[in-house]
Amino acid sequence: MAAGHRHILVVEDDHETAGQLVESLTMNGYQVNVAANGSDAMNLGLSSTFAVITIDRMLPDIDGIEVMRSLRERGIVTPVLIISALGEIDDRVRGLRAGGDDYLTKPFSFVELLARVEALARRSDTVIKETVLRVGDLELDLVSRTASRHGRDISLLPREFQLLEYLVRNEGRVVSRAMLLQHVWDLHFDPTTNIIDVYVGRVRRKVDDRQYYPLIHTVRGVGYCVRAPS
Amino acid sequence: MALGTASVRLVETLRSSTFKLALIAIGLFGAIVLTLFSYVYWSTTSYVTGRLDSAIAAEQLALHKTYDREGRGGLMTALQQRATDERFQDNLYLLADPSYSFLAGNLKAWPPDLVGSEGLQNFRVPSKPGASDQSMLRAALNTFPNGDHLLVGKDADDLDAFKGSIETAFIWGIALIFVLASVATVLVTRRTVGRIEAINVTSRAIMQSGLDKRIPLRGTNDEWDHVAENLNSMLDRIETLMQEVKQVTDNVAHDLRTPLARIRGRLEKAYHRKRDGEADQELIADTIANLDGVLRIFSSLTRIAQIEAKAQQVAFRTVNIAEITRETVELYDAAAEEKGTHLSFVGDQHVCVTGDRDLIFDAVANLIDNAIKHGRLAGHVTVEVAENSEGAAVISVTDDGPGIPATEHQNVFKRFYRLERSRRTVGNGLGLSLVAAVVRLHGARIEMLDNLPGLRFRLLFPASVVSNSQTGKRETIAS
Numbered sequence: 001m002a003a004g005h006r007h008i009l010v011v012e013d014d015h016e017t018a019g020q021l022v023e024s025l026t027m028n029g030y031q032v033n034v035a036a037n038g039s040d041a042m043n044l045g046l047s048s049t050f051a052v053i054t055i056d057r058m059l060p061d062i063d064g065i066e067v068m069r070s071l072r073e074r075g076i077v078t079p080v081l082i083i084s085a086l087g088e089i090d091d092r093v094r095g096l097r098a099g100g101d102d103y104l105t106k107p108f109s110f111v112e113l114l115a116r117v118e119a120l121a122r123r124s125d126t127v128i129k130e131t132v133l134r135v136g137d138l139e140l141d142l143v144s145r146t147a148s149r150h151g152r153d154i155s156l157l158p159r160e161f162q163l164l165e166y167l168v169r170n171e172g173r174v175v176s177r178a179m180l181l182q183h184v185w186d187l188h189f190d191p192t193t194n195i196i197d198v199y200v201g202r203v204r205r206k207v208d209d210r211q212y213y214p215l216i217h218t219v220r221g222v223g224y225c226v227r228a229p230s
Numbered sequence: 231m232a233l234g235t236a237s238v239r240l241v242e243t244l245r246s247s248t249f250k251l252a253l254i255a256i257g258l259f260g261a262i263v264l265t266l267f268s269y270v271y272w273s274t275t276s277y278v279t280g281r282l283d284s285a286i287a288a289e290q291l292a293l294h295k296t297y298d299r300e301g302r303g304g305l306m307t308a309l310q311q312r313a314t315d316e317r318f319q320d321n322l323y324l325l326a327d328p329s330y331s332f333l334a335g336n337l338k339a340w341p342p343d344l345v346g347s348e349g350l351q352n353f354r355v356p357s358k359p360g361a362s363d364q365s366m367l368r369a370a371l372n373t374f375p376n377g378d379h380l381l382v383g384k385d386a387d388d389l390d391a392f393k394g395s396i397e398t399a400f401i402w403g404i405a406l407i408f409v410l411a412s413v414a415t416v417l418v419t420r421r422t423v424g425r426i427e428a429i430n431v432t433s434r435a436i437m438q439s440g441l442d443k444r445i446p447l448r449g450t451n452d453e454w455d456h457v458a459e460n461l462n463s464m465l466d467r468i469e470t471l472m473q474e475v476k477q478v479t480d481n482v483a484h485d486l487r488t489p490l491a492r493i494r495g496r497l498e499k500a501y502h503r504k505r506d507g508e509a510d511q512e513l514i515a516d517t518i519a520n521l522d523g524v525l526r527i528f529s530s531l532t533r534i535a536q537i538e539a540k541a542q543q544v545a546f547r548t549v550n551i552a553e554i555t556r557e558t559v560e561l562y563d564a565a566a567e568e569k570g571t572h573l574s575f576v577g578d579q580h581v582c583v584t585g586d587r588d589l590i591f592d593a594v595a596n597l598i599d600n601a602i603k604h605g606r607l608a609g610h611v612t613v614e615v616a617e618n619s620e621g622a623a624v625i626s627v628t629d630d631g632p633g634i635p636a637t638e639h640q641n642v643f644k645r646f647y648r649l650e651r652s653r654r655t656v657g658n659g660l661g662l663s664l665v666a667a668v669v670r671l672h673g674a675r676i677e678m679l680d681n682l683p684g685l686r687f688r689l690l691f692p693a694s695v696v697s698n699s700q701t702g703k704r705e706t707i708a709s
Contacts, residue, residue: 107525109518159560185561188588190529193599195565202564221518 007031007048008117011041011055011064012083021054024110025117038062045071050078051121054113057084057095065098072099079120083108105190111222115174133168136228138207138215140168149211159184160203167216167226176223200224248422252415256408263407267400274396278389279368283350286370289321290382302378306334320385322367328377337381344381347371352386366390425454429461441469482531486524493520530660537589537667551590551691552581552615555625558594559613562602570608573598577615581623583691585672593668596661597627597687605629605684621693630684639678665689 008030012018015036022032033050035041038061045053045067053071055064068080082095085106095103102116133140137150145161147154156164163184167175177196181187200216208214217225297305302325309325312318313336323335330340341353348371354364369383432445444465445458500513559575566573583590594613601611612628634642643666669676669689677688 105529157560157563185557185591186587187591189533189592190526193595195561195595195599198565198568199561199563202567220515221522 006121007033007050008121009033009035009041009044009048009050009053009078011035011038011053011059011067013037013056013058013060017056020110021113024114028114030117036060038064038067041067042070045076045078046074052079052081052117054081054083054117055100057082065095065100068095068100069098081113081116081120083113103188109222111174111219112176112178115176115179115223118173119170119179133165135168135171135226136213136215137211138168138228140165147207149207154206156203156206160199160206163200163203164207167224171226171228174219174223174225180223242423242427246419246423246426249415249419252411252419256411256415259411260404260407263404267396267403271393271396271400275389275393278392282368282384282386282389286350286368286382286384290370290372290380293323293380293382297374297380302333302374302376305380309334309336312336322369322381322383322385324379324381326379326381328379330379333378335381337383340379340381344369344371348373429458436465441465441472478531482527485527489520489524493517527660530664534660534664534667537664537671546584546586548582549585549587549590550580550582551585551623551625552578554587554590555594555613555615558591558598561595562598565599566602566611569602571602571605572608572610573602573613574610575613575615577613578617581615581617583623583672583674585691589668589671593665593689594625594627596665597689600661601627601629601631601685601687605631609684618690623691623693624688625691626686626688628681628684628686630681633680633683633685634678636680642678643676 006029008025010018010021010025010032012021012034013036018034018036022034025032030051033044033048035044038059041053041055041059053068055068057064059067064082064084068082071078071080079101080099081102081104082100083104083106084095101120104113104116131141131143133142139148140161141147142165145158147156147161147164163180166180166183178190180196180200181189181191204214204216208216213229215226215228217227219225293305293308296308300307305325309323312321312323322337324337324340325333325335326340327333330345332339337355341355343353344351350368350370352366352368354366356364366386366389367383368386368389369381371379371381373379429445432443435443444462447455447458447462449455496513497517500510503509555577556575559573562573598611598613605611606629609630610628612626614624614626614628616624618624643662665687666676672691674689674691677690679686679688
């Protein structure tokens with residue numbers, strides 16, 4: 001992985017939030033640059049290559065979306081995660097339409113932010129085209145859409161398979177509930193009920209019950225992670 | 231004091247826009263009347279004058295012929311004959327020598343004003359010798375080659391009187407119009423200003439004291455009553471909204487304060503306690519979970535507020551609600567299984583409406599969530615999508631649980647409202663508010679029916695422009 005791929009630009013005007021972001025990103029092996037306003041963000045964004053840019057909507061000088069739009073106009077294709085204290089719906093649509101790649105509403109958990117940054121950073125890597133995904137003794141056949149553990153078939157509904165596939169593709173990384181809702185159901189709002197947990201619960205029973213070790217792990221307060229014991 | 235009020239009222243009347251409008255109307259109307267009168271005056275007088283002139287001209291011609299044939303003496307004889315003839319008694323004749331001295335005719339002297347004049351002239355002479363009132367005369371004057379002057383005239387008193395009466399009628403007419411119009415204007419203006427003032431008084435009272443005042447109706451069912459009615463219903467709506475806002479604020483305060491107070495208390499205790507790795511870890515995790523709950527309430531509220539404030543149907547497109555609903559049912563499959571509920575989907579495969587997939591999904595999800603939570607253990611929840619006979623797309627969610635008493639039906643859509651018996655189930659009382667907001671944004675309708683036992687929610691979407699003709703075979707999935 002090239003160095004540029006662990007390099008993040010954080011555009012955030014609130015010092016404390018920026019500090020927290022830098023701390024948690026650095027702890028996870030990222031190199032971080034911070035811009036506290038729109039013009040700094042433009043300068044930094046144009047002068048170096050970043051794996052991901054996170055932009056706060058409310059900047060002291062320019063709207064974060066404008067910063068992103070100007071970067072896009074100047075040929076910067078780096079994935080952008082828009083962070084906003086403004087609500088969802090229209091804002092989200094506006095942000096994504098203007099060239100943003102993902103959207104996160106303040107306040108958010110750092111684990112959620114990390115999960116999303118990871119997902120965006122990975123986008124610039126080559127997408128591996130495989131027909132079979134494996135984690136531990138779990139095998140997903142992407143052609144026949146069947147799953148098995150330790151050679152024994154697991155019967156999954158199409159949607160359950162899709163969910164498991166998404167988790168497995170993000171092996172070792174945290175996947176939040178909102179990310180699941182977004183990628184498995186194509187829905188763009190934060191679930192206010194525990195419905196995703198219930199759904200994942202059923203998939204987990206099918207996948208992990210009566211096995212040598214569990215694969216689907218709950219990350220408290222955020223979501224899930226698929227991981228085989230090392 | 232009374233005088234003061236009266237003058238204030240007068241000033242108000244004069245300043246009002248109605249009065250100004252009325253003045254413009256009077257001006258316009260007056261100008262039209264003026265033009266009309268002028269035309270009538272001009273056309274009638276010119277007609278009467280024309281008749282008079284042609285009679286004079288004919289007589290003049292006859293006398294000229296006599297003069298040409300018989301000379302001055304012949305003409306004098308002819309004039310003397312005419313003076314005694316009854317048929318000519320309205321006519322005036324005067325033949326005078328070059329120095330304007332009387333030669334013959336029934337007019338005794340050449341009118342001094344007309345010395346040296348030629349052609350048609352109007353003039354006045356005393357109606358009787360020595361009388362003070364004068365008659366109006368019209369005459370043709372000409373001079374013969376030998377210098378004699380002939381005057382042939384007719385009594386023009388009729389024309390004069392006619393003109394006079396038209397003028398009188400005109401003056402009186404205009405005066406009457408102005409007087410009546412002014413009175414009408416003042417009355418109309420007073421009335422208008424009065425009605426507006428009544429509305430103003432109420433508005434001021436509302437600004438000063440509160441929203442409980444209403445504009446009095448007169449029961450005349452006119453446009454003023456309609457304005458007042460509309461303003462009153464607007465006030466009703468505002469009052470309801472204000473009460474709702476207050477209610478919501480109280481509820482938000484309560485629902486947020488309770489968990490926040492709990493968090494605070496716990497943190498405070500921990501602060502005074504000795505640090506203990508494991509306990510602290512647990513405390514922090516609990517605190518985060520609690521805060522997440524608070525944030526969820528918050529985001530639900532802002533989401534509802536946003537949907538309600540959303541500019542209608544910006545991101546709307548044609549969506550298949552049958553598919554959306556089927557996917558929602560699928561998502562809740564696991565949750566239903568956990569409670570032993572039989573959740574099933576029945577319906578057409580293609581029912582399209584114009585809308586937002588996320589929002590419809592969210593709304594249906596909330597209804598199903600409620601049906602499962604509040605329905606009977608191991609009961610049935612049936613979700614159906616169909617097009618009714620009027621072409622409306624209908625999503626219905628039916629459970630066979632305890633239902634909701636009819637008296638509570640209206641309340642369940644209020645924010646934070648929870649039935650007494652469901653206080654202990656998970657939820658924040660915002661689900662149905664969200665459903666209601668989504669439904670309103672889509673121009674749809676929500677119905678709550680007794681299913682006996684249980685409850686049936688129906689969302690009726692207006693018929694889409696897209697034809698739903700290809701409603702394929704009905705399908706049923708059940709868990």
